[in-house]
Amino acid sequence: MRFLAGVATLVMAALPLRAEDMVTDFRLENGMQVVVIEDHRAPVVMHMVWYRAGAADETPGVSGVAHFLEHLLFKGTETLEPGEFSATVAANGGRDNAFTSYDYTAYFQRIAADRLELMMQMESDRMVNLQLDEKDILTERDVIIEERNQRVENSPAALMREQLDAAQYLNHRYGVPIIGWRHEMEALSLEDALAYYRQYYAPNNAILVVAGDVEPAAVRTFAETYYGVIPPNPELEPRVRPTEPPQTAARRMVFEDPRVAQPYLRRSYLAPERDAGDQETAAALTILAEILGGGTTSFLAEKLQFDAQLAVYTGAWYRGTSFDDTTFEFVVVPAEGVSLAEAEAAMDQAMKDFMADGVDPAQLERIKMQLRASQIYARDDVERLANRYGRALASGLTIEDVKAWPDVLQAVTEEDILRAAEAVLDLDTSVTGWLRAPQADAEVGQ
Amino acid sequence: MRFLAGVATLVMAALPLRAEDMVTDFRLENGMQVVVIEDHRAPVVMHMVWYRAGAADETPGVSGVAHFLEHLLFKGTETLEPGEFSATVAANGGRDNAFTSYDYTAYFQRIAADRLELMMQMESDRMVNLQLDEKDILTERDVIIEERNQRVENSPAALMREQLDAAQYLNHRYGVPIIGWRHEMEALSLEDALAYYRQYYAPNNAILVVAGDVEPAAVRTFAETYYGVIPPNPELEPRVRPTEPPQTAARRMVFEDPRVAQPYLRRSYLAPERDAGDQETAAALTILAEILGGGTTSFLAEKLQFDAQLAVYTGAWYRGTSFDDTTFEFVVVPAEGVSLAEAEAAMDQAMKDFMADGVDPAQLERIKMQLRASQIYARDDVERLANRYGRALASGLTIEDVKAWPDVLQAVTEEDILRAAEAVLDLDTSVTGWLRAPQADAEVGQ
Numbered sequence: 001m002r003f004l005a006g007v008a009t010l011v012m013a014a015l016p017l018r019a020e021d022m023v024t025d026f027r028l029e030n031g032m033q034v035v036v037i038e039d040h041r042a043p044v045v046m047h048m049v050w051y052r053a054g055a056a057d058e059t060p061g062v063s064g065v066a067h068f069l070e071h072l073l074f075k076g077t078e079t080l081e082p083g084e085f086s087a088t089v090a091a092n093g094g095r096d097n098a099f100t101s102y103d104y105t106a107y108f109q110r111i112a113a114d115r116l117e118l119m120m121q122m123e124s125d126r127m128v129n130l131q132l133d134e135k136d137i138l139t140e141r142d143v144i145i146e147e148r149n150q151r152v153e154n155s156p157a158a159l160m161r162e163q164l165d166a167a168q169y170l171n172h173r174y175g176v177p178i179i180g181w182r183h184e185m186e187a188l189s190l191e192d193a194l195a196y197y198r199q200y201y202a203p204n205n206a207i208l209v210v211a212g213d214v215e216p217a218a219v220r221t222f223a224e225t226y227y228g229v230i231p232p233n234p235e236l237e238p239r240v241r242p243t244e245p246p247q248t249a250a251r252r253m254v255f256e257d258p259r260v261a262q263p264y265l266r267r268s269y270l271a272p273e274r275d276a277g278d279q280e281t282a283a284a285l286t287i288l289a290e291i292l293g294g295g296t297t298s299f300l301a302e303k304l305q306f307d308a309q310l311a312v313y314t315g316a317w318y319r320g321t322s323f324d325d326t327t328f329e330f331v332v333v334p335a336e337g338v339s340l341a342e343a344e345a346a347m348d349q350a351m352k353d354f355m356a357d358g359v360d361p362a363q364l365e366r367i368k369m370q371l372r373a374s375q376i377y378a379r380d381d382v383e384r385l386a387n388r389y390g391r392a393l394a395s396g397l398t399i400e401d402v403k404a405w406p407d408v409l410q411a412v413t414e415e416d417i418l419r420a421a422e423a424v425l426d427l428d429t430s431v432t433g434w435l436r437a438p439q440a441d442a443e444v445g446q
Numbered sequence: 447m448r449f450l451a452g453v454a455t456l457v458m459a460a461l462p463l464r465a466e467d468m469v470t471d472f473r474l475e476n477g478m479q480v481v482v483i484e485d486h487r488a489p490v491v492m493h494m495v496w497y498r499a500g501a502a503d504e505t506p507g508v509s510g511v512a513h514f515l516e517h518l519l520f521k522g523t524e525t526l527e528p529g530e531f532s533a534t535v536a537a538n539g540g541r542d543n544a545f546t547s548y549d550y551t552a553y554f555q556r557i558a559a560d561r562l563e564l565m566m567q568m569e570s571d572r573m574v575n576l577q578l579d580e581k582d583i584l585t586e587r588d589v590i591i592e593e594r595n596q597r598v599e600n601s602p603a604a605l606m607r608e609q610l611d612a613a614q615y616l617n618h619r620y621g622v623p624i625i626g627w628r629h630e631m632e633a634l635s636l637e638d639a640l641a642y643y644r645q646y647y648a649p650n651n652a653i654l655v656v657a658g659d660v661e662p663a664a665v666r667t668f669a670e671t672y673y674g675v676i677p678p679n680p681e682l683e684p685r686v687r688p689t690e691p692p693q694t695a696a697r698r699m700v701f702e703d704p705r706v707a708q709p710y711l712r713r714s715y716l717a718p719e720r721d722a723g724d725q726e727t728a729a730a731l732t733i734l735a736e737i738l739g740g741g742t743t744s745f746l747a748e749k750l751q752f753d754a755q756l757a758v759y760t761g762a763w764y765r766g767t768s769f770d771d772t773t774f775e776f777v778v779v780p781a782e783g784v785s786l787a788e789a790e791a792a793m794d795q796a797m798k799d800f801m802a803d804g805v806d807p808a809q810l811e812r813i814k815m816q817l818r819a820s821q822i823y824a825r826d827d828v829e830r831l832a833n834r835y836g837r838a839l840a841s842g843l844t845i846e847d848v849k850a851w852p853d854v855l856q857a858v859t860e861e862d863i864l865r866a867a868e869a870v871l872d873l874d875t876s877v878t879g880w881l882r883a884p885q886a887d888a889e890v891g892q
Binding site: 240242250 | 605606608609612616628630688689691693695701879
């Protein structure tokens with residue numbers, strides 16, 4: 001392992017530090033933002049529309065409506081039959097899909113570059129001309145409920161995650177699942193879907209990202225033709241959501257489910273996200289997560305998996321691209337015969353050791369080099385780039401922030417990392433969850 | 447003690463089981479509900495207007511606005527100078543005030559019966575003619591923030607309570623403090639206050655309760671003259687709030703504050719509230735709270751304070767009058783030298799014993815008799831009656847429910863109580879909080 005790492009070091013050191021992505025951006029008169037990422041190596045194009053609206057923008061009581069509407073966008077419009085959208089993409093050799101998160105809902109097609117105009121025509125059509133009836137609602141509501149069954153109800157880990165997120169956020173909608181609370185999903189109505197659609201689906205709330213074998217001038221012409229003619233929604237308000245009050249008491253929970261074969265513990269802390277023009281703390285946290293739990297050479301893996309052999313898996317994550325405060329998380333899966341309490345104590349002790357020992361400069365350098373490498377590889381993956389820009393812009397960042405991010409990451413120092421860890425890993429803002437099978441002899445209250 | 451209890455039993459047994467409250471109710475054409483409670487023993491009257499709108503009806507992000515608006519109602523209208531309302535009440539020998547809860551906001555004056563018309567004139571005026579400017583906002587916002595400082599920030603117990611409530615409710619606004627999160631209070635604007643006012647302050651969302659030396663016919667005439675001329679708000683929607691998803695993981699928290707001299711533990715469980723026409727479970731829970739923690743003869747006091755001497759105080763509460771799901775709560779204050787963990791274990795063991803032993807029939811009979819007595823005494827307290835009807839009606843109950851409640855309580859059986867305890871005291875729906883001073887040698891994560 002050590003030898004291979006050494007080889008990687010040599011290879012990476014030889015790569016150029018960075019090169020500019022070929023990114024052009026502009027705005028249509030109706031406020032729609034457009035980003036073009038050129039890559040002329042293959043005659044294909046990725047066409048994406050990102051709405052600055054996700055589950056966290058829902059009205060209380062209709063959780064899941066953002067994702068529900070995402071499904072409903074594949075129904076008909078005034079000129080397209082239900083299902084015709086995807087059928088047309090497929091008939092033209094492409095594939096299409098969509099996804100919903102807390103901060104955005106995005107639709108995309110990957111297709112031959114000469115079909116871009118058709119994609120824009122169809123996508124702009126469903127931005128405003130969606131036709132829905134009660135039957136669509138009934139059918140598709142069953143689909144999303146079945147999706148919830150598959151993804152959440154069938155998974156103790158996902159169910160625990162929901163309870164944990166709900167305890168993490170005291171005031172913000174990030175505490176409500178993207179797919180929705182089941183009882184609210186069951187009541188989602190045509191009017192709920194249309195209210196969300198009318199409020200958020202508008203060109204002044206959308207970002208068009210086109211990546212691949214295209215020229216910016218051509219994209220501009222098509223975009224003006226199809227999207228530019230749609231009037232903006234004058235009712236669209238600045239995107240301000242309820243924020244968290246001070247979190248002043250560490251929360252803990254035990255989630256028990258007879259289906260759990262492998263118990264584990266998860267701890268999440270409230271953490272600041274990447275802010276426009278102010279990404280330094282987020283960069284330090286990104287690297288901190290790598291240091292602590294980014295794979296088998298990480299600090300926690302070393303301490304808990306290899307040295308003490310108390311855990312079979314450890315991980316740390318930080319999701320910096322977020323519109324509002326995000327989380328920094330740990331997972332520890334105890335080894336056979338090790339209790340959750342022992343595993344948690346070991347994790348806590350390891351974190352104390354880390355704060356006392358400080359950052360290993362060699363590890364920091366290795367991680368920075370891996371980040372440089374992944375930036376370089378990313379440039380070869382135009383879909384990944386398109387996603388990166390779309391997600392960042394829909395999360396309140398700018399093109400400049402995305403471009404600056406690799407340099408901000410490289411500038412992170414050992415002190416920055418410790419300072420960020422000190423600030424964020426505050427138990428008062430945390431939730432610690434244990435997932436396990438029901439204990440026959442468990443004490444009440446434990 | 448035993449002797450005194452015996453005397454009380456004799457006295458109570460001699461009292462009539464129940465008598466009808468002298469309650470008349472009707473509706474104005476604009477939808478305003480009117481309740482008149484007659485008591486002609488003294489020439490005074492209690493005049494109350496209850497709005498079916500409280501903190502739980504606020505839009506996310508503007509917590510505290512219901513209570514803020516309550517303060518602002520004492521500013522001027524088109525015909526009253528700021529402060530003139532209360533000054534007029536006082537000049538007429540009365541007193542006035544207001545209060546805000548999750549489910550209602552209420553305004554009242556207690557005054558000589560011949561001043562009722564003046565009260566109605568002024569109260570109906572500020573239902574729709576409130577005049578506010580930016581200066582009112584700035585001044586009164588400082589007042590409510592100072593109120594928060596006094597009531598919450600200065601009290602570790604109140605701060606802990608906020609965090610605990612926020613963890614108790616995963617989806618519902620009962621998890622947000624009535625007074626508001628401080629950072630949201632600081633941003634409350636004139637527009638926020640007016641939006642709430644325009645939405646909820648309307649006769650079709652209000653209940654007029656007049657209690658005291660009045661005749662229903664006279665109340666009707668005045669009410670029609672002053673309130674009846676105000677048009678209803680046609681935009682008022684049925685009062686449906688987000689409800690809780692299944693709560694499936696017991697939550698725990700430790701709240702530490704150097705100001706805590708006496709540590710204690712609090713546990714709350716989600717519990718059903720009194721529902722119109724369906725108050726049986728709530729009645730069983732009401733009695734359960736009395737049995738377990740209603741004073742020094744309660745089960746927990748007996749077990750923890752007198753037998754084991756592990757606690758210096760124990761209590762159990764259930765707040766049944768609520769529009770949506772409420773809580774059932776326990777508090778235990780450990781004795782000197784007893785840890786919170788020991789106190790909690792003792793509480794859990796006591797509850798196990800209670801569930802195994804069942805209800806002591808003599809204790810149940812004693813509690814029922816006390817309830818009968820308090821119903822009888824309540825009839826002598828017209829203000830308490832006015833409050834009882836107002837709160838119940840604003841919480842979704844009917845006049846019939848209020849009248850039936852004493853009988854529903856008397857009908858509760860030992861089996862009802864155990865069944866309700868079994869159903870409600872489910873750790874998965876609970877939050878357990880420890881309040882204590884920071885521990886010098888506390889383990890991270892504990």
